[in-house]
Amino acid sequence: MSLPDPLLRYSVDAKPVHDLLRRALIQLAGFQLKRLVADRPGLCSYEPVEAARSALSEAAECLRSLGSPSGAVHHRSHLQAAAAALQRAVAAALSRHDRDGSDLFRHLEDAERQMRSVSRALPGFGPVDFGQACCAAHMRLPDASALQCSG
């Protein structure tokens, strides 16, 4: 049995959103990590934060037009929650009141949790895209009956 069509369609449309959110999370976590290990954190480039912000606005646009067939509602809600947490993370990264990065970190952890739930809610949404990789040649979409959100 293969995935029912609307769900397959949703998966295809949601993929770019997922990729943008994944990238924003990496960019923001990378920014925080570099700031934490830098000799002079004040000199760290804010380029990754800007890149994350533009990825997030693109993701928000895609999310608005993304359908919500039955079977994908849970997945979509986790995508949305991840996007919201990442927006808060950007705000924290740019805030003067979060010098030690604790707010940023909290929002990143929230986003990470949401992204993990996204991975579990539907197949094909792992943190790494192995779609074309030869080592993933044996990967396939499982039966729709096996789709369950555990997060």
Add this chain to the structure above:
Amino acid sequence: MGDYSIWVLDYAAVKTFPQSVMLYGPQYHGVRNLPYAYVLIKGRGEVMLVDTGYDHQQYGKYLADLYGVSNWHSPADVLGECGVTPEDITHVFITHAHFDHMGGLDLFPNATFYIQKRELDKWIWALTLGPEFRFLVGAADPADIMKATRLARDGRMVVVDGDREDVIPGIDLHLAADTHTYGSMYVTVRNDGARDSADSWIFAGDLIYTYDNLTGLDTNDPYLVPIGLAVGSQSNLLFASAEMLKAVGGDHRRVVPVHEDRLKDTFPSRATANGLHVVELTLATGEPSRVG
């Protein structure tokens, strides 16, 4: 006898790993068993690891399935073979940011971790490139960034910029830039403590996968052969190999590739009940053998 006891402990394996990745060139020569392992170094009051393995309970399992990894066992089981617990580990030297070397960042709650600045910078950069560049981050798990960030927040992540001597007495870290990864690091243990040591061991990360990278396949006419997987260059791999060999006085057995299946036949070793191996490279004074 030296200052440190050293064991190589495998914790999983890929039974059918393409030989062409281990050794550049032989494209049609089939597969080899490729153990996944880390190195335990104990002495002078420290208990240290070279690399962490990965956490099968988390996303590592997904990656591992893709790469065909089997027989994974936890650090508690693996280190237990040498009477050590994950909580005992004081320092971990990360050779590079691949999941099988770095994915266990959160498994050693009392350790301080060391990684090259270049590895961290370029790894983060490569992870943010478009999907068309995903070759550059093959075997990297983005979840490790959050783990590393947590460690940095807790002051347990030390970023090393280039070579560093005596990071722990007798232990040096070396950058091998643009080789297997952008900021691969190898670890030298000068076990007599001497600067110009006659008792050095080198832990090469994935700068070599097998002793064959140091000797070639022609025993009568040895030569260096790079591994088949580099984001940097084959030349850089060869020069790093030559440098490592020089530092151990040409004794290639002392440049240790953790993925080499023949370590267990080269040094005293024993098989564990889990089908893994404890390979004993050297023992410090007073340390009992774990393979006898």
